[in-house]
Amino acid sequence: MQFINIHNHNKQCTNLALINLFPEDVAAIEETKFYSVGIHPWEVSKIDIDEQINTIKKAASLKNVLAIGEIGLDKLHSNFDLQKDVFLKQINIAKEVEKPIIIHCVKAFSELLEILKTEKLKIPVIIHRYSGNITIAGELLKFGCYLSFGHELFNTKSKTPKVFKKLPLENIFLETDDAEITIEAVYKKAAEIKNVTVTEINEKILSNFNICF
Numbered sequence: 001m002q003f004i005n006i007h008n009h010n011k012q013c014t015n016l017a018l019i020n021l022f023p024e025d026v027a028a029i030e031e032t033k034f035y036s037v038g039i040h041p042w043e044v045s046k047i048d049i050d051e052q053i054n055t056i057k058k059a060a061s062l063k064n065v066l067a068i069g070e071i072g073l074d075k076l077h078s079n080f081d082l083q084k085d086v087f088l089k090q091i092n093i094a095k096e097v098e099k100p101i102i103i104h105c106v107k108a109f110s111e112l113l114e115i116l117k118t119e120k121l122k123i124p125v126i127i128h129r130y131s132g133n134i135t136i137a138g139e140l141l142k143f144g145c146y147l148s149f150g151h152e153l154f155n156t157k158s159k160t161p162k163v164f165k166k167l168p169l170e171n172i173f174l175e176t177d178d179a180e181i182t183i184e185a186v187y188k189k190a191a192e193i194k195n196v197t198v199t200e201i202n203e204k205i206l207s208n209f210n211i212c213f
C-alpha cells in the first residue's frame with residue numbers, strides 16, 4: 001500500500017509525498033518527486049523577500065511542484081505584520097498558478113480566518129499539523145479547508161487526537177512533517193483513533209488528494 005504524506009521535510013522520501021522545500025533549496029528538485037515550495041513564517045526577517053518570491057514564482061509553474069507551502073502565520077515568532085505580508089504575496093502566486101496552499105498556523109487562527117474571509121479562495125487550503133481546537137476546526141471547514149495531522153496523534157496529553165476523532169474524513173490529510181516517524185505509523189494511529197481500517201482511511205485520503213491536486 002502506498003500512503004500519501006502531504007507534508008514532509010525529508011528530501012530522500014520515496015513515499016507518495018509532498019516534500020517541502022524552502023526557496024533556497026529549489027535546486028534540489030528532482031523530476032520524479034513531488035514538492036511544495038514556500039517561505040516559512042519563521043524565516044521572513046532573515047531573507048531577501050523579493051528574491052525568494054521570484055524563486056517561488058518560477059518554481060510554482062513546474063509540473064511536480066504541486067503546492068505553495070509551507071506558508072502562514074505564527075504568533076510565537078516575531079515580525080507578525082511582515083509574516084502576513086509575505087503570506088499574502090504567496091497566496092497570490094498560488095492563485096495565479098491555481099495550486100493548493102499548505103499552511104503553517106500557530107496561535108493565529110483568527111487572523112487566518114479573517115484572510116480566508118476576504119480572499120474567498122478557490123484553491124484548496126490545507127492546514128498542516130493542525131493544532132487548534134474543535135471550534136476553530138469547524139470554522140475552517142466552513143471554508144472547505146483540509147486539516148492535516150501527524151505525530152501529535154500519538155500524544156495522549158494533547159487535544160489533537162480528540163479533535164481528529166471528530167473531524168470528517170473528507171477534510172483530512174496525514175503527514176510526517178519533520179518528525180522521526182514513518183507515514184505508515186501515522187496512518188495506523190489515525191485508523192485506530194477513527195475506528196476504521198487503514199485501507200479505508202487510505203482510500204479516503206487518496207480521494208481527498210485527487211480532489212485537491
Ligand SMILES: [Zn+2]
Nearest residue numbers: 020070177178
Ligand atoms: Zn513542516
